[in-house]
Amino acid sequence: MIVWIDGELLPLERARVSPLDHGLTVGDGVFETLRTYRGVPFAWRRHLERLRASAAALGLDVPDGDELRLAADAVLRANRLGDARVRITVTGGPAPPGSSRAPGAGPTTIVVAAPLAPGAPTADVVIAPWTRNEHGALAGLKTISYAANVRALAYAQARGAQEAIFANTAGNLCEATGSNVFLVLDGVLVTPPPSAGCLQGVTRALLLELCDGTCEERDVPIGALATADEAFLSSTTREVQPIAHVDGVALPAAPGPVATRLAAAFAQLVARDLDP
Ligand SMILES: Cc1ncc(COP(=O)(O)O)c(C=O)c1O
Known part of the structure; x- marks a missing residue:
C-alpha cells in the first residue's frame, strides 16, 4: 500500500x-x-x-x-x-x-x-445503550474521536447486527456509528435534523436534495425506528442501505418503496455527475 x-x-x-x-x-x-x-x-x-x-x-x-x-x-x-x-x-x-x-x-x-467491496443489500441494526451528546463540543463534526463509535459497532456486531443506532440525550433518534438514518412514518419520509447531533452526511444532503422537499427533517423518538413502515441508512460507503431488522424485529419491508426509489435516483445522480 x-x-x-x-x-x-x-x-x-x-x-x-x-x-x-x-x-x-x-x-x-x-x-x-x-x-x-x-x-x-x-x-x-x-x-x-x-x-x-x-x-x-x-x-x-x-x-x-x-x-x-x-x-x-x-x-x-x-x-x-x-x-x-x-x-x-x-x-x-x-x-x-x-x-x-x-x-x-x-x-x-x-x-x-x-x-471497496460492494455493500450488503440490507443491514440489521441494534439500538446502542449509549447516547450521543447533541450539546457536546464535537456534535456534528467529523472528528477522529471515534472510540464511542468503535465500541457501539462492536456491540452491534456481537449481536449479529451491522450498525448501532444512537439516541441523543433527549431520547430522540440521532444517527448510526457511521451512517445517517431515514425512516418512513405513516407514509412520510423523515430524518433527524442537525440539531439532533448527527453528522450532516454528504449522502444525507444529496438524498434530501433528490427528495425535493418531501423528506421532513424533524426529531422523532428513538422508539419510532422499530415501528417504521421502512427505514434505511445512508453513507458514502453504504449509499442507501435498507434496514431489515431493528433489535431482531423485522421491519415490514427491506427494501421498501421509498428506499428503492431513492437508491435508483442516487445511482442516476452518480451516473450523470461525480461532483454534485
Ligand atoms: C457518524 C457518521 N454519521 C453519518 C455518516 C454519513 O456521512 P456521509 O454520507 O458523508 O458518508 C458518517 C460517515 O462516515 C458517520 O461517520
Whole structure:
C-alpha cells in the first residue's frame, strides 16, 4: 500500500507519525471518507467543505484543497485502485503530552485509499445503550474521536447486527456509528435534523436534495425506528442501505418503496455527475 503523508508518497511500511502526534494521543483531528466511482472521488467539493468546516470548528489548519486532490489522485494511481474508499485525516500535529497543542505546530495530513467491496443489500441494526451528546463540543463534526463509535459497532456486531443506532440525550433518534438514518412514518419520509447531533452526511444532503422537499427533517423518538413502515441508512460507503431488522424485529419491508426509489435516483445522480 502506498500512502501520502505531509506531502510525500511512501510505502506504508516507511510512513511515520510521531508518537506525540495529538491525533494519536488525544484524538485531536478531523477526517473525511470519500469513495470513488469510475476511479474518480465522488462529491469531492462537498467532502472538502465539510473537512474545512470540521477543522475550523477545532481550530485546525487544513492543507490547500488542490494539494489534497493531487494527493488523493496520486494515492489512487499508485495503488492502482478502481472502486475504492479514500480517507483524508488531518490532526493537530506533534505536541507535548497533555491536551494543549504545540504553538505553531503544523497539522499532520494523511491520505490513504483501499479497495471497496460492494455493500450488503440490507443491514440489521441494534439500538446502542449509549447516547450521543447533541450539546457536546464535537456534535456534528467529523472528528477522529471515534472510540464511542468503535465500541457501539462492536456491540452491534456481537449481536449479529451491522450498525448501532444512537439516541441523543433527549431520547430522540440521532444517527448510526457511521451512517445517517431515514425512516418512513405513516407514509412520510423523515430524518433527524442537525440539531439532533448527527453528522450532516454528504449522502444525507444529496438524498434530501433528490427528495425535493418531501423528506421532513424533524426529531422523532428513538422508539419510532422499530415501528417504521421502512427505514434505511445512508453513507458514502453504504449509499442507501435498507434496514431489515431493528433489535431482531423485522421491519415490514427491506427494501421498501421509498428506499428503492431513492437508491435508483442516487445511482442516476452518480451516473450523470461525480461532483454534485
Ligand atoms: C457518524 C457518521 N454519521 C453519518 C455518516 C454519513 O456521512 P456521509 O454520507 O458523508 O458518508 C458518517 C460517515 O462516515 C458517520 O461517520
